Amino acid sequence: MSSQAEPAAQSAAIGAAFADDAEAQARFLAHKRYLAWRRRLLPVGAVLLFLLLWWQAVERFDIKPFIAPSPVAVAQVLYERFDMLMSNLLPTAIEAVCGFLLGNFAAICLATAFVWRKTMEEALFPIAVMVNTIPVVAKAPILVLLLGNGMEPKIAIAAIICFFPTLVNMTRGLRDVRSEQLELMRVLSATPSEVFFRIRVPNALPYLFSALKIAASTAVIGAIVGEWIGSTRGIGALIIQSTYNFDSPLLYATIVVGSTFSALFFGVISVIERRTLRWNVGHNA
Amino acid sequence: MQAADAVRCERLTVRFTTERGTVTALENIDLAIPRGSFLTLLGPSGCGKSTLLRVMADLIEPSSGKMSVMGDVPAVARLNREIGFVFQDAALLPWRNVLSNVTLPLEVGGGKALPGARAPQDLLALVGLSGWEQAYPHELSGGMRQRVAIARALVSGPRLLLMDEPFGALDEITRDRLNEELLQVWASTGTTIVFVTHSIYEAAFLGQKVLLLAARPGRVRELVPVTLGTPRQLAMRETPEFVALAGHLRRVLETC
DSSP states (O other): OOTTSOHHHHHHHHHHHHHHTHHHHHHHHHHHHHHHHHHHHHHHHHHHHHHHHHHHHHHHTTOOTTTOOOHHHHHHHHHHTHHHHHHHHHHHHHHHHHHHHHHHHHHHHHHHHHHHOHHHHHHHHHHHHHHHHSOHHHHHHHHHHHHOSSSHHHHHHHHHHHHHHHHHHHHHHHHOOOHHHHHHHHHTTOOHHHHIIIIIHHHHHHHHHHHHHHHHHHHHHHHHHHHTTTOSSSHHHHHHHHHHTTOHHHHHHHHHHHHHHHHHHHHHHHHHHHHHTGGGHHHHO | OGGGEEEEEEEEEEEEEETTEEEEEEEEEEEEEETTOEEEEEOOTTSSHHHHHHHHTTSSOOSEEEEEETTBOHHHHHHTTOEEEEOTTOOOOTTSOHHHHHHHHHHOSTTOOOTTOOOHHHHHHHTTOTTOTTOOGGGSOHHHHHHHHHHHHHTTOOSEEEEESTTTTSOHHHHHHHHHHHHHHHHHHOOEEEEEESOHHHHHHHOSEEEEEETTTBEEEEEEEOOOOSSOOGGGGGSHHHHHHHHHHHHHHHTO
16 A cells, blocks of 8 residues: 555545455454453552561561561551551652652753853752762751751752752753754744754653653652651651661551552653653654 | 745855865855746765755855845745755654644744645645554554655745655655655646756656756756656656666766
8 A cells, every 4th residue: 555645535545455354353452452451451460469478487487577567567567556647648749749849940940051062061960979979877867957858858858869860851851953954943033942842851751751750760769868867757756767667567657658659650740651651652652 | 036936045155164174055046936936956975965955955054155945045945934845764753642643833933923834634635645644653564654744845835845765765765755746746836946966867757957966065967857758657767768868967967
């Protein structure tokens, strides 16, 4: 079939080709459904198998609860102390989300400045790299000293942790524009702001979302690490307390809560990405 | 007389300076392209045919000599939106659907009025893409993308259409069909077209004249008039007249 047939004729031809072979298409769809279910069920099965092995290992080898708790004990804590766990998740979640918004916003602004004036990048990028090399556990006490013992230092840590990947990706996305698109805009006598909003920003979105997905998980880690120092509430504080009390079922349950939140956060960003970047499917395929 | 020509160059020279020294891309080009005509630029790679096109579009500054487009310097013609440009690989914006790719030239340019603007729907009909308005570039074939690019280049009503090997990446059947369609677009819009190609047959079939450029440095080798009748049909490529013309172009190209 010619790729350049009249549109109507082309779609009619495609329709006819499918209608001819209803049975084959049903088989094809059934196979596709099977693959989709397999993709969903295999990880669930693997997790269940892992939990089973873990549980059996704890039972058989009589592992002490303070070394590693049985998954049953962890599930029990999750169920019985659900309210307490949720009230500790709340501050961590607020810190992570605020840090995420703040850090990414700052990174997007700085990336814009970098692309606007190369001088800005040459002057400031080395500083960003230096800050990024400081380990999180070292940034945390510095920020607690600077910002006190409230939510602020945790938000700041989450923000700083999000900042760097977004800065690097966004700068690259705004800059890696195909030269022909820029030539096109020049032929059209487009203004610099038209080039920025119509070419550079949409071009940067796939890069930005890659960074945001990384940031979604690291922001939660940042907030938790921030709570390790002198906090009484939050997932991080709970981790420290349960560790010192040898309360390993609570420790594990806390980790489950924190990771679940992280995964949900990641999932939300992925859904937004899929909605926003429908045009990008060709590149992902 | 100058107003009768869409493009004029006098002793146009373009040099690029790189780490490895200075390259003369074009040397002493003298050329006049009448309004409403169809000129094809043919030459070996490195002969500066794309460079010449880019000087016309004000994408490259000439090193010396004069270039005028629509009776003024290229920058003024560009600001007056007299120029449409079609790139080798369409250069569509992947985040915009067909219709909003075509309307892009109407949205940019600092809100300048475009008295010659054409209706996007009419142009899509002209290039055979009615019904594809909502499709995204990744859903289109290479030939369809190039049709969208042609519609986009024409939407602001330019009087000069510059095409840089627009069908170079397409299969031969698609290229033939687009060649015929382009001639229809030319006939119905009256736009002056300058068309760069490395295909002898395309150059001879499309152009009223073929400008042969020689390489290193790029200079005019020969301006060959095409005596085929109009409207052109693909079958004309089998006439002795066409075969003789293609043979002549080939022989000259071999010495470029």
